[in-house]
Amino acid sequence: MxxxxxxxxxxxxxxxxxxxxxxxxxxxxxxxxxxxELAASMGVSRTPVRESLILLxxxxxxxxxxxxxxxxxxxxxxxxxxxxxxxxxVELAALDDLPPDLDAAVLKDLRDNLxxxxxxxxxxxxxxxxxxxxxxxxxxxxxxxxxxTTVAAAKGHLDRARRLGLYENASPAVFADQHxxxxxxxxGGDVSLARTAMRTHLRAVFSxxxxxxxxxxxxxxTDPSAVPVRRNVVVWx
Amino acid sequence: MxxxxxxxxxxxxxxxxxxxxxxxxxxxxxxxxxxxELAASMGVSRTPVRESLILLxxxxxxxxxxxxxxxxxxxxxxxxxxxxxxxxxVELAALDDLPPDLDAAVLKDLRDNLxxxxxxxxxxxxxxxxxxxxxxxxxxxxxxxxxxTTVAAAKGHLDRARRLGLYENASPAVFADQHxxxxxxxxGGDVSLARTAMRTHLRAVFSxxxxxxxxxxxxxxTDPSAVPVRRNVVVWx
DNA sequence: CGGCCAGGGCTTGTATACAAGCACCTGTCG
DNA sequence: CGACAGGTGCTTGTATACAAGCCCTGGCCG
Numbered sequence: 001m002x003x004x005x006x007x008x009x010x011x012x013x014x015x016x017x018x019x020x021x022x023x024x025x026x027x028x029x030x031x032x033x034x035x036x037e038l039a040a041s042m043g044v045s046r047t048p049v050r051e052s053l054i055l056l057x058x059x060x061x062x063x064x065x066x067x068x069x070x071x072x073x074x075x076x077x078x079x080x081x082x083x084x085x086x087x088x089x090v091e092l093a094a095l096d097d098l099p100p101d102l103d104a105a106v107l108k109d110l111r112d113n114l115x116x117x118x119x120x121x122x123x124x125x126x127x128x129x130x131x132x133x134x135x136x137x138x139x140x141x142x143x144x145x146x147x148x149t150t151v152a153a154a155k156g157h158l159d160r161a162r163r164l165g166l167y168e169n170a171s172p173a174v175f176a177d178q179h180x181x182x183x184x185x186x187x188g189g190d191v192s193l194a195r196t197a198m199r200t201h202l203r204a205v206f207s208x209x210x211x212x213x214x215x216x217x218x219x220x221x222t223d224p225s226a227v228p229v230r231r232n233v234v235v236w237x
Numbered sequence: 238m239x240x241x242x243x244x245x246x247x248x249x250x251x252x253x254x255x256x257x258x259x260x261x262x263x264x265x266x267x268x269x270x271x272x273x274e275l276a277a278s279m280g281v282s283r284t285p286v287r288e289s290l291i292l293l294x295x296x297x298x299x300x301x302x303x304x305x306x307x308x309x310x311x312x313x314x315x316x317x318x319x320x321x322x323x324x325x326x327v328e329l330a331a332l333d334d335l336p337p338d339l340d341a342a343v344l345k346d347l348r349d350n351l352x353x354x355x356x357x358x359x360x361x362x363x364x365x366x367x368x369x370x371x372x373x374x375x376x377x378x379x380x381x382x383x384x385x386t387t388v389a390a391a392k393g394h395l396d397r398a399r400r401l402g403l404y405e406n407a408s409p410a411v412f413a414d415q416h417x418x419x420x421x422x423x424x425g426g427d428v429s430l431a432r433t434a435m436r437t438h439l440r441a442v443f444s445x446x447x448x449x450x451x452x453x454x455x456x457x458x459t460d461p462s463a464v465p466v467r468r469n470v471v472v473w474x
Numbered sequence: 475c476g477g478c479c480a481g482g483g484c485t486t487g488t489a490t491a492c493a494a495g496c497a498c499c500t501g502t503c504g
Numbered sequence: 505c506g507a508c509a510g511g512t513g514c515t516t517g518t519a520t521a522c523a524a525g526c527c528c529t530g531g532c533c534g
Contacts, residue, residue: 011488045490046488065496066516068497082381086327086388090327093325144322147319147322147323272485284518285518287487303485303526304526
């Protein structure tokens, strides 16, 4: 954001890596994260690892219990719901702020993005990348690209729940169609239709969370203040 | 947020203190923050101070330039605008989610809050506290209290700009009346009126920012990536 | 007199050492 | 056999030492 671009410190590298591993469920919710282990396996000292964990803890992706351990936080349905509300509020408000003349370059990116979404054999992670870029592109159209970064930072729990949903039934095609629908409404200047399509789209995954929770309850938190059981997980290959 | 409540580590204490000093402009934008100095004056080592600065940097309240120094970030008009958009989107969306039966306890808190806002001789910081509690209370009414914490974390730049505005003309009475107006509309069940009043209220301070910027340009950032000039500031009494 | 260069003092980044405390495991005793 | 107590190994929190680099300043040289 306002950070200087020279972020090639090892802390930043570790932070980005760990964050990605948590969001992609490569580090599953509940996994134990030992500062010493991580430092050893990554060939650095505890300091940058520890500082990364503190940042992740502030984002709610990691929980640190002094003298007990650090753990990948379980998906908290309450936080998923909060992020859903936040995201919906922001994205719908952005649609209301669309200017009369849409940025042609952004529109082209969005069109390319949509085209790629409908390709066959699209991997889940690839789809997620495109999905994220699509929604960010819509925010750019209304000049609120920066506000999106705040939303993106807050929706870690939501994204993990979404991934769980996709890994369960793996049908990104439906979402791709919904994206197309939103995009067409935006280009057509029909804000009301765009809002309706966006709301429908954003709530599609959200409605599935309870089903996923019944299927994999161990990934979800029951009491967020409870101390997890230590359970080692192989990290960093 | 989802952190365990046992937060009596010195890091947390320092973090809260520094954050408050930045938000209240007690640490003015552009001030130099030396890890060594802070640690010495607070009687601890660099470690907890440094970790606090890293957290504040992630919030955008502090900028850390490796091998150069750490500085209280100048108020970034772009970030102020982003926070304004985010806040407006969320608070208006919350009004749409108000349940038919409003929580009586929260309503009582809000009434007490409004009554206190209209007392004579109210200090600026006291008003800010009440203002923050009032808006949080409205979010609680719609069951989105937790989403408010995310907004609160993102609106550091906005709050500093608001404080600048209040210290300039010091007229919280107008805002207190607007709060009352919003509250009455909410209690009366007129969501449309509540939305209008809320929008008017939220944009009141925002429109003043340019005036403040002309008055105190040194507190605002021109190029957010520029390295500030070192300028020592007495800290911690 | 002006420009260049080296050195010292500061900065943050990283590594390491020590402190405090929880949890489990084991040996002992009832 | 069961329960309890103590040790041991782990955890994170804090303190300190070292590394790398920027900036300014003072001295030297053209």
